[in-house]
Each structure stands twice: as structure tokens, then as C-alpha cells.
Amino acid sequence: MATIEHRNGVIPFWREKTLEEMNPDEWESLCDGCARCCLLQLVDEETGTLAVTGVACALLDPQSCTCSDYERREFKVIGCLRLTPELVRTLDWLPVTCAYRLLAEGHDLPVWHPLVSGDPQSVHRAGISVQGKTVSENDIDPDDLVDWIISSDVEEKTIK
Numbered sequence: 001m002a003t004i005e006h007r008n009g010v011i012p013f014w015r016e017k018t019l020e021e022m023n024p025d026e027w028e029s030l031c032d033g034c035a036r037c038c039l040l041q042l043v044d045e046e047t048g049t050l051a052v053t054g055v056a057c058a059l060l061d062p063q064s065c066t067c068s069d070y071e072r073r074e075f076k077v078i079g080c081l082r083l084t085p086e087l088v089r090t091l092d093w094l095p096v097t098c099a100y101r102l103l104a105e106g107h108d109l110p111v112w113h114p115l116v117s118g119d120p121q122s123v124h125r126a127g128i129s130v131q132g133k134t135v136s137e138n139d140i141d142p143d144d145l146v147d148w149i150i151s152s153d154v155e156e157k158t159i160k
């Protein structure tokens with residue numbers, strides 16, 4: 001697969017700039033559209049273990065895998081955050097595949113990232129996104145959330 005670096009012959013911004021140096025458009029484009037951060041999570045009060053569920057935030061459109069009110073998300077949903085470089089470095093629940101987390105930890109973007117592939121669908125084809133894999137929190141009994149756990153701790157997936 002030809003990378004964006006090879007196509008343009010220039011160093012891509014995410015290798016050249018720190019998170020703090022990126023402009024708003026660059027920052028926004030880092031999001032790969034996986035929506036894995038839109039899955040509800042449970043924390044074991046005794047062990048502190050984090051469990052990810054297959055239940056998605058009510059605002060997630062499961063087919064397009066996008067937020068249905070992205071601009072007002074932090075006002076509509078308690079706990080939905082507008083990421084900043086500082087937050088990215090402190091949140092321990094971001095998926096290991098999350099582009100912000102990868103760059104904050106000194107990794108490069110993976111080949112399936114839309115910025116690298118040049119194709120917004122590549123994150124879905126690679127099976128990284130939750131497209132078509134979730135149930136909405138509107139459609140389950142909150143007391144049954146534990147039945148929807150799909151992994152313990154932040155899921156370790158192949159990221160290259």
C-alpha cells in the first residue's frame with residue numbers, strides 16, 4: 001500500500017508536529033472514526049479493572065459509525081469529552097488503537113488510518129471500528145450492562 005508520505009513526497013504533519021503544535025483541522029483529522037471511545041465502559045470498584053461493552057452511546061449512529069450531534073456532544077452527553085493534548089496524555093481508557101493515544105505514546109499512525117490510506121473507509125475494512133457491531137444504550141436495560149462486556153481492560157488489538 002502506498003503511504004501518504006510516498007504519494008506526496010513530504011513529511012506528514014503528525015510526524016513533524018507535536019500534538020500541541022497541530023492546528024484545529026489537523027487535530028480533528030487525527031480521529032480515525034473508529035468510535036471505540038463511544039462504547040460504554042464499566043469499572044470494577046474492587047479491582048479498578050476496566051471493562052469495555054458492546055453498548056454504544058445513544059448518539060452514535062451504528063451504521064455510519066459517527067456521532068449524530070458531534071458539534072454539541074459534550075453538552076448532550078455527560079462524560080463525552082472534547083479531547084486536548086493534555087487530556088490525551090492523562091486518560092487511561094482511550095483505546096490502544098486511538099490515533100491520539102498512539103501519537104502521545106510516540107508511535108506512528110497505522111496503515112489503516114484514513115490519513116495514511118487516504119480512504120475514510122479503511123478503518124472500517126480493517127475491523128478496527130465498531131461500525132455495525134454495537135447495540136444502542138437506548139435499546140438495553142441499564143441493569144444488564146454487565147452482560148454486554150466484550151473485553152476486560154483496554155482491548156489490546158494489532159495496531160500495525
Ligand code: SF4
Nearest residue numbers: 031032034035037098
Ligand atoms: S478512539 Fe480515538 S480515533 Fe477512535 S473515534 Fe475515539 S478519538 Fe477518534
Ligand code: SF4
Nearest residue numbers: 038057060067073080
Ligand atoms: S456524544 Fe457522540 S462522540 Fe460522544 S460518546 Fe456519544 S456518540 Fe461518541
